[in-house]
Amino acid sequence: MKKPATKRPSPSLVLSVITLFVALTSTAGALPGSGRVEKGDIAKGAVTARALARGAVKAKAIRNKAVTSNKLADDAVVAGKLAQFSVGAFAFGNTTTVSAPIPDTDAVPDNSIWTTSPTVDAVCPSGSILLGGGVAITDNSTLHQAAVQTSAPSGDRWQGAITTNTGGVAPGNVYAICLL
Numbered sequence: 460m461k462k463p464a465t466k467r468p469s470p471s472l473v474l475s476v477i478t479l480f481v482a483l484t485s486t487a488g489a490l491p492g493s494g495r496v497e498k499g500d501i502a503k504g505a506v507t508a509r510a511l512a513r514g515a516v517k518a519k520a521i522r523n524k525a526v527t528s529n530k531l532a533d534d535a536v537v538a539g540k541l542a543q544f545s546v547g548a549f550a551f552g553n554t555t556t557v558s559a560p561i562p563d564t565d566a567v568p569d570n571s572i573w574t575t576s577p578t579v580d581a582v583c584p585s586g587s588i589l590l591g592g593g594v595a596i597t598d599n600s601t602l603h604q605a606a607v608q609t610s611a612p613s614g615d616r617w618q619g620a621i622t623t624n625t626g627g628v629a630p631g632n633v634y635a636i637c638l639l
Contacts, residue, residue, distance in 0.1 A: 463499075501601070522565070553639045556588065557581045561594070561621050561631035568626030575608050580616040583637035590636045592617025598629035605629035 462555050559581045565574035594610040609620040610633070619633030 463551070468623050471619060481559045508629055509521035524543065530541050551590075551638050555584065555587070555639055557583060557635045558632045560597075561619055561633055563598075563621065563623045563625055563627045565623045565625055565627055565629075568628075569604075569624060571624070573622045573624045575602075576621045578609055578620045579633050580613070580618050581633045582616040583635050584639070587615070587637040587639050589615050589617065590638050592619075592635040594619035594621065594631055594633050596621060596631045598625070598631075600629070603629040605631070607631070 463578055470580040517558040559579050561576050561579045563574075564576050568635045579593060592610070592612065593606045596607070599607060603623070604624040605621055605625055607619070608622040609618060611618055617633055617635035617638075619628070619631065624630045
């Protein structure tokens with residue numbers, strides 16, 4: 460019986476097997492040291508906003524004061540993306556509060572007829588922006604009957620009115636908070 464002839468592998472097959480073995484058993488040399496991508500491994504400007512997955516960067520990963528208003532695009536931050544109470548009037552600039560007295564025009568106390576005051580305006584200074592406002596009854600007595608009738612913005616002012624049954628002794632104030 461004749462022995463089958465054995466064929467020797469070609470040099471290219473031997474080289475391919477060695478290359479495959481090295482590739483499967485060694486580590487990549489692109490990341491020196493720990494095998495992780497670290498700050499020093501990335502060229503400046505190599506990672507752009509488009510390269511980041513949505514939600515990949517969390518607030519605790521951002522250095523304090525790293526994001527400033529001049530680094531944000533117009534309309535980049537919208538109200539729905541702000542945490543509750545994270546931004547107040549102080550964040551926009553200087554504010555002022557303007558007030559105006561609301562008279563209690565009720566002539567007769569306790570006659571079961573409530574009298575509404577005229578609507579009074581607290582007007583923001585020229586060039587400022589109305590942020591908010593309100594109305595307060597300035598009489599601290601618990602014996603008098605008074606209530607806020609109107610409290611609402613109107614352009615550059617906050618309007619207010621009260622209603623009373625006190626005989627003219629429960630005035631109020633209307634307030635406007637204005638961004639200068």
